[in-house]
Amino acid sequence: MRRAREFRFAYFAALVALIAAASSAHAATPAASPSAAPTANPNQDDARATELLSDALRARQSISYMAQVQAIHFGPSGSVATIAREEHLAPDQTHKLYIAPQEMYGDSVVIHGAATYSYDAQHQRVVISHGPALDAQVITNGNLALLLANYRPIIGAPEIVAGRPTIPCALVNRFTGERVMRVWIDAQTRLILQKETYHADGTIGSRTQFDNVRYTQAIPSALFATPIPSGYRVVDDNAPTSKASDVERVVKDAGFTPASPRYLPEGFTVVSADVSTLKGVKTLHLMYSDGIRSLSLFENAANASADFGHLKPATTKIQNRDALYVNDGSTTLLSWKNSGLTFALVGDLDLKELKAIAASVS
Amino acid sequence: MQHLTSDTLIDYLHHELEPADDARVLAHLETCEDCKRELNVEATITDRLRAAARAEELELPPGFRSAIMARIAALQPSAWQSVLRFLRPVVVIPFAAAVAAGAFFLTPVLSPQTTSRAALPVSYYLQEHDVRADEYPLGDRSAVILSSLNSANDGVPVIQAVDAAR
Numbered sequence: 001m002r003r004a005r006e007f008r009f010a011y012f013a014a015l016v017a018l019i020a021a022a023s024s025a026h027a028a029t030p031a032a033s034p035s036a037a038p039t040a041n042p043n044q045d046d047a048r049a050t051e052l053l054s055d056a057l058r059a060r061q062s063i064s065y066m067a068q069v070q071a072i073h074f075g076p077s078g079s080v081a082t083i084a085r086e087e088h089l090a091p092d093q094t095h096k097l098y099i100a101p102q103e104m105y106g107d108s109v110v111i112h113g114a115a116t117y118s119y120d121a122q123h124q125r126v127v128i129s130h131g132p133a134l135d136a137q138v139i140t141n142g143n144l145a146l147l148l149a150n151y152r153p154i155i156g157a158p159e160i161v162a163g164r165p166t167i168p169c170a171l172v173n174r175f176t177g178e179r180v181m182r183v184w185i186d187a188q189t190r191l192i193l194q195k196e197t198y199h200a201d202g203t204i205g206s207r208t209q210f211d212n213v214r215y216t217q218a219i220p221s222a223l224f225a226t227p228i229p230s231g232y233r234v235v236d237d238n239a240p241t242s243k244a245s246d247v248e249r250v251v252k253d254a255g256f257t258p259a260s261p262r263y264l265p266e267g268f269t270v271v272s273a274d275v276s277t278l279k280g281v282k283t284l285h286l287m288y289s290d291g292i293r294s295l296s297l298f299e300n301a302a303n304a305s306a307d308f309g310h311l312k313p314a315t316t317k318i319q320n321r322d323a324l325y326v327n328d329g330s331t332t333l334l335s336w337k338n339s340g341l342t343f344a345l346v347g348d349l350d351l352k353e354l355k356a357i358a359a360s361v362s
Numbered sequence: 363m364q365h366l367t368s369d370t371l372i373d374y375l376h377h378e379l380e381p382a383d384d385a386r387v388l389a390h391l392e393t394c395e396d397c398k399r400e401l402n403v404e405a406t407i408t409d410r411l412r413a414a415a416r417a418e419e420l421e422l423p424p425g426f427r428s429a430i431m432a433r434i435a436a437l438q439p440s441a442w443q444s445v446l447r448f449l450r451p452v453v454v455i456p457f458a459a460a461v462a463a464g465a466f467f468l469t470p471v472l473s474p475q476t477t478s479r480a481a482l483p484v485s486y487y488l489q490e491h492d493v494r495a496d497e498y499p500l501g502d503r504s505a506v507i508l509s510s511l512n513s514a515n516d517g518v519p520v521i522q523a524v525d526a527a528r
Contacts, residue, residue: 057500129493171500183500272494278482278486279480279482285494292500294491294494296487296491296494298487304481304482305481306482308484309484311484326484328488331488331491333487333488335484346487346491
């Protein structure tokens with residue numbers, strides 16, 4: 001996992017400013033109101049929903065807990081479920097131990113801020129990755145601004161999740177009217193206890209749910225230790241990555257004239273860029289997001305194609321050019337070549353949408 | 363009037379001039395006694411040379427040609443000679459060019475995107491995307507990167523979990 005990168009937050013600034021007043025007033029009081037009940041004033045409802053989301057996005061920075069987390073990804077050819085025990089010590093330490101499925105049993109992840117230690121029991125190794133020391137507050141503000149620009153939060157009637165009262169909040173795309181996500185926010189701590197994502201046709205795409213959650217700071221520090229077990233080898237999973245303060249600078253580091261899409265779905269905007277070198281190939285990664293959905297465009301000028309390994313990609317055409325694609329749950333990877341560049345487009349959009357984006361890359 | 367050169371007269375004598383030049387030379391010879399005399403000299407020399415050549419011609423013995431053809435037909439080339447004959451430059455070079463052109467043009471069709479010098483595993487792309495998407499608290503990627511698609515740089519599958527609500 002390579003996380004050495006820097007964000008371009010400049011474009012966020014304007015959006016952040018729009019919500020600064022609302023977010024700053026209650027940043028340190030995640031347990032405060034609003035109530036779940038809608039009022040007769042739509043503006044007040046929107047303000048409460050915004051406040052609720054803002055609190056929820058910051059909750060992990062101040063709330064410690066122990067819980068069992070179940071995640072299910074519903075795919076077209078089957079579902080993948082994981083169950084893990086999770087301990088989180090605010091603001092930024094997390095330990096996660098997988099107990100299901102069988103092939104993941106015993107695997108664990110320890111997160112210390114930007115550093116992630118992934119213990120792979122099956123292959124007896126530890127994959128270590130280090131991200132940049134990003135300001136969580138800045139990320140949260142930027143994400144919330146982008147999120148609210150593209151999605152309307154709608155608070156629902158209270159529900160019980162994991163034995164706790166929660167406030168459901170649906171996120172509806174302002175351009176398409178589609179509900180793409182629902183989150184169930186702990187009414188007291190503001191922690192997100194359940195999350196569901198939905199496909200464009202309304203069917204569920206994934207569900208992440210907390211069970212047996214217990215709020216406590218009395219978590220053994222040994223859980224967050226990162227020893228290298230005997231016999232394990234260490235994989236430092238960090239490709240050399242250029243760091244720059246803005247997208248334009250990163251693009252210059254790529255060493256070639258990049259291409260970018262002329263078409264993006266409504267609400268998507270470039271949120272970051274980085275250049276990494278793997279196997280001697282410089283790859284430019286442009287990240288686009290609308291606050292919930294995300295899209296990555298990778299490109300290199302070294303004729304380095306995507307290696308699908310044991311996967312069996314399907315073939316398709318992008319403006320009469322051969323292309324290959326493969327699905328990973330709800331995520332699709334589309335790969336093609338054009339004008340001396342090799343591209344890979346990754347996103348949780350349907351293939352038709354991805355192909356339209358790919359066709360506009362020039 | 364300019365007289366005709368010896369070369370022109372010889373070409374005229376052997377009917378090797380272009381029709382327009384031939385007509386022009388003919389018209390000139392009808393009015394120029396000097397050139398006509400020179401033409402006769404050239405014609406005489408040509409006749410004498412041909413007569414001398416015919417006098418020295420030797421006829422091949424009867425059956426000579428048919429004997430040679432019979433011996434050629436009786437000779438069968440060895441396998442090695444066949445290979446060498448196949449590998450003549452006149453055959454090999456076009457053949458190699460055709461193979462190279464076929465490989466260049468057909469490879470992308472037969473196995474698109476799989477024959478580059480350095481291929482990057484799809485797990486790299488998916489992982490990079492997941493990491494970035496996961497940096498957003500409500501990003502739609504959560505909980506787990508499928509192990510079937512996950513691999514480290516050495517290509518061995520890795521089970522890599524990603525914190526759902528980070």
